[in-house]
Amino acid sequence: MAPKASKSKEPVVEKSILGRFSSHLKIGIVGLPNVGKSTLFNTLTKLSIPAENFPFCTIEPNEARIYVPDERFDWLCKTYRPKSEVSAFLEIHDIAGLVRGAHEGQGLGNNFLSHIRAVDGIFHVLRAFEDPDIIHVDDIVDPVRDLEVITEELRLKDVEFVERKVDDLEKSMKRSNDKQLKVEYECCAKVKAWLQDGKDVRLGEWKAAEVEILNTFQLLTAKPVVYLVNMNERDYQRKKNKFLPKIHAWVQAHGAEPIIPFSCVLEKTLADMPEDESAKYCEENKLQSALPKIIKTGFSSINLIYFFTAGPDEVKCWQIRRNTKAPQAAGTIHTDFERGFICAEVMKFDDLKEYETESAVKAAGKYRQEGKMYVVQDADVIFFKFNVSGGGKK
The missing domain is CATH 3.10.20.30 (Beta-grasp domain)
Incomplete structure (x- = not known):
């Protein structure tokens, strides 16, 4: 039939949708120095990337592909028992720490900001733990201040980019009557005003024609963000942390994007254990790794989904953009x-x-x-x- x-x-x-129309999208781990970015990357990938206790230890962005855990894929493999199994994956880049003034080149900022421009979404890691043995670039732990530093640096870099674009379009319009130049100019002027008002591009309402123009720019504040709050194991276990309410309030007021609490210390501990021991440790301490949720949320945030093909030869996830x-x-x-x-x-x-x-x-x-x-x-x-x-x- x-x-x-x-x-x-x-x-x-x-x-x-803002962003590249591609199935080959990637997400970058971003934050101030010494907030747990490289430790998270190491734990996700089980690769040995330097994570020493000083700023700028990661100079070039490190890259890895992480399998996306999915019970649906597991069920298909169990059902079809295929010769080949191909899971979906998330490509993750570990990007060195930003500091205040990065948009002007502070702390190798221009180089690092270019690495952010090359990714399609952001894992913004926030430090919500105090440890005198791990220095903070501003001496005092304050995640909301850190949020504002990073978001302002990205926004100021976008303002710089759009201002140059507006100037170039004004010059081109004097030499040509091309109507498309006027459309682009009006779009850029609108985006410039939006940014100068302290707002990120991804949070605006843009017409389809404007989105088409914006997608050629790869603006830093157009990229979706997932906030990862790194806390100590005790706070993670009891699901309480003195910084969380203020972080939550800030994020709700700035787009209400996903917030995922996690503990780098716990994840590293679990990664270093054999699988059966880590499962026993989690059961005894009523804990659960946050990594599967982090991976799935990151994958979804950059507008990736996948469909399945399934049979005795192969079960495969095919990644496509929403x-x-x-x-x-x-x-x-x-x-x-x-x-x-x-x-x-x-x-x-x-x-x-x-x-x-x-x-x-x-x-x-x-x-x-x-x-x-x-x-x-x-x-x-x-x-x-x-x-x-x-x-x-x-």
Whole structure:
């Protein structure tokens, strides 16, 4: 029986997303010196990156790919027992500490800010622990002050960039009557005013045409942020910390993006233990590693999702950016699939898990045939039909 075509609906107008339209996106770990950035990176990757107790120990951004934990992927692998298993991954960059005045070059700031420009999202690590053996660049631990220092440095760098852009466009407009120059100029002037008002670009309401222009700039404050609050193990265990309420209030007033408390000390302890010992330690102390949540939240924050292809040969996660349509999703497997796209045969993962087999999903009427305008959803299980030199199917 042929899969059912989904009922026609009014086209959904998707909100334009700031950032690169790509499946190869990455996130950078950002913060002041000595807040736990490199220790977090080391724990995530189990790579030996220097994390000595002094500013600027990380000069070049270190990079690693981290598997995204997913029980749905595990279930598919257990069900199909494939020859090959390919999980989704998050690419993480460890970026050296910023200091006040970075936008003017303080503390090798221009170099480090360029590393932030090259990523698509930010893990902003905040120090919410006191330890006399670990120096703070401003002597006193104050996470809200640290938040304001970093966000201001990124914003000032964006102001500098947009001011140059406005000047260049003004000169170009004197030499040309190109209407697009005026559109870009008006957009840049609007962004400049927004930034000078102390607001980050990602928190603004921008028209689709403006988003298209902004996405060519890769502005620092346009990048989504996940705030990671590094505290000592005791505070993490009891879920209390004297700095957290003020951090929460600040974040709520500046975009309400995700906040994840964690403990670098605990994560390092768990990483150094054998798996069975770490599980026992967590059970005895009523603790849980925050790393899976950090990885999943970071992946989602940069607008990545993935669909599955599943069978006895391979179960694989295919990473795409949110709002990707079926032909472009097919193109992540092979460019021929996009060129010769006929349709996508789609099952929701939850339906497959409930009914257990593809044939049972079909019998329940949950197996659908989608066309070129279908926007792929997270955890769709898809088989693509395409026509290249006589036809074929994935």
